[in-house]
Amino acid sequence: MAQSSFSGSAGQYSGIGDAGHRMSRRTLLRATALGTGAVALPALLTACGSGPGGDSVTLGSNASDPVPKKAFADAFDAYEKTSKKKVKVNTVDHNSFQQNINRYLKGSPDDVFMWFAGYRMQFFAKKGLLTDISDLWPEFQGFSKALKDQSTGEDGKQYFVPYYYYPWAVFYRKSVFQQHGYEVPKTFDQYTALARRMRKDGLVPIAFGDKDGWPAMGTFDYLDMRANGYEFHLSLMRGKESWTDPRVKRVFDLWRGILPYHQQGANGRTWQEAAQSLARKQAGMTVLGLPHPGQQFTAADRADLDFFPFPEIDSRYGQEAVEAPVDGFLLAKKAKNKKGAKDLLKYLATPDAEERYLKSDPNNVAVNDRASTASYNALQKKAADLVSGARQISQFMDRDTRPDFAQTVMIPSIQRFINDPDDIDGLLKSIESQKKTLFAAE
């Protein structure tokens, strides 16, 4: 108080300028305080934002691309209309959703969220972050045993509602095969011979791009499953087999044998660019998933796209295993509206829900046997036949093994193999010792 009266008299002496100066300092302080508040406020608001949703179910979606986003919206709309309940969809960018999944599930997840089948789901089930839905499964109809296995955790309980899948296969252009009189290879020897012929005809036999690190995993998975069988492949993925095993070495040896027929410089090429060289008839074949090559074709050319299952290496295993990643839905442990969420999951397991989705997104295939295939295009029909005839369904390397192993060990290792295919022993030794460290943590 004394201070302010003193300065008041000083102000009288020195004029308005000084008082004005003082004022400006105070306003500055006040503005600073306000500014700090303004920074902190939104954070507080968002913290308060997520209250319980009443009768509505929240759903975390990673379908950020326009085509799947609309297709999912169609399916949820249909549910809202029949059930008179609300589905609140929170869509997050596909990659961010995956990268933040740990924090998402530990924090305040949506009731239901989109995820992948297989180990990648079991991992979270084991950590106790999912609610088991074994009570719903007996009511589900139209799912094969292979699908049920993929939806089951290591504790034998079901956690997952499968929705659609897309098989991996060897894609080619029908017109190119007709023009040169190529035949679809059944065995690996025929495959290699075909590749040799293609090269003679001036084509790049196998379009190949692995800049993103994951596309080449598809080739490895198929080579391993064809040469050593699904059981071995799965236990290798689960860390139960040694990577220095001669059977694994053989897989890389086989791969090295056909690597010269792959497009060179794969580590600098995206899979999109690889698929484009197939679309432009520069390349003869490519190993990719069903949704991938079609996106790079013009609408007119799309009917020309076809595929054949990855050729047989060992007659004991034939072509019985198919790599077909399944996408679907999970119920979070921390879900606020579990009753509503289970009701939604029940609907999502019906053929109707899948048909509505696939009407808008023809790049996938329904998992439910009873879903109508009337609206399928030729490629989808063929894909549906391929997976329904499969004895075993694998997911994909990054879904069948620990995410850290796939991401920090296998991606660099496969890229190293592509750069230097001759040092297989050194490579496998390095993979094995890293694998031991990672899997020891379990």
Add this chain to the structure above:
Amino acid sequence: MPSAIPRRARRRGPRRFTRRDLLVTGVLLGLPILLDLAVIWGPTLASVGLSFTSWDGIGDIEWVGGRNYHDLFTDYPPFWPAARNNLLWLAFLGLIATPFGLLLAVLLDRGVRFSRFYQSTLYMPVVLSLAIVGFIAQLILSRDQGALNAVLARDNPVDWLGDPDLNIWMILLAAGWRHTGYVMILYLAGLKSVDPSLKEAAAIDGAGARQTFFRVVLPTLRPVNVIVGVITVIEALRAFDIVYAVNQGRNGLELLSVLVTDNIIGEAARIGFGSAIAVVLLVVSLGFIVAYLVQEMRQGKVPGGDRETRRGKVPGKAQEKGEEERR
């Protein structure tokens, strides 16, 4: 009563601050300090602590001692390439891009024709983020669809970004393109403030152009040199976005910052292991920070001499002095 006033004045004299002032200062200083502790020191120490544990972000945190470091040095193939690449970045930016930026600044300062045009052209990349520079590099250098290979039109196209022996140099070139412009503009500003009479004096004393530059001009640019040095080190150690944009920092483009991200962010969630890499990066950075601080403090201790040269550099004062002498 008469004695009360002087006593009060005496008491207030040395104190000078009221309770309110103290409160305001306390809040204004305290908040940043708290923020500094919470945002800088807290996470730093937490990282160091976590680097001795194994944690997947969900389960329990388990103490593993130095195992992460042991694995990192002996059993993690990308680590040594990443460390080497970080040093390569430092060497390239420090020994090639920065001197080149200085050269450009000197040339522009001499007044070549169209200097404004060159100046803006060379400075333009600085407004781009390194991620954008990465995308531009891909447009030019992509093996199949890049502009450069289209121009070269060779039968066996060079895989500029996919060949692990080659791509690091391409990326350094792209990063250097941006860095050079940045350094140039800093030196240009510095050179403009160098007192011309210094150069005149040097010329009168019979110094050649080279001697004038290295013995007279460059030493007066010391503050700019320090800033440029700091920026160069920071750019080299924090490099991340450009390689991540090009190929997620793999296959020859590994960097410590990328490995930290790969292990901590994402589904991998090897938080303890990633923290160990982050600590290595911290130690490397600390080396440079300590060296810088030691130098700065030593400089601060030297009384008189240095300060005078600094003052002499201020053009206004120098001119005044000159005018006084003329009078």
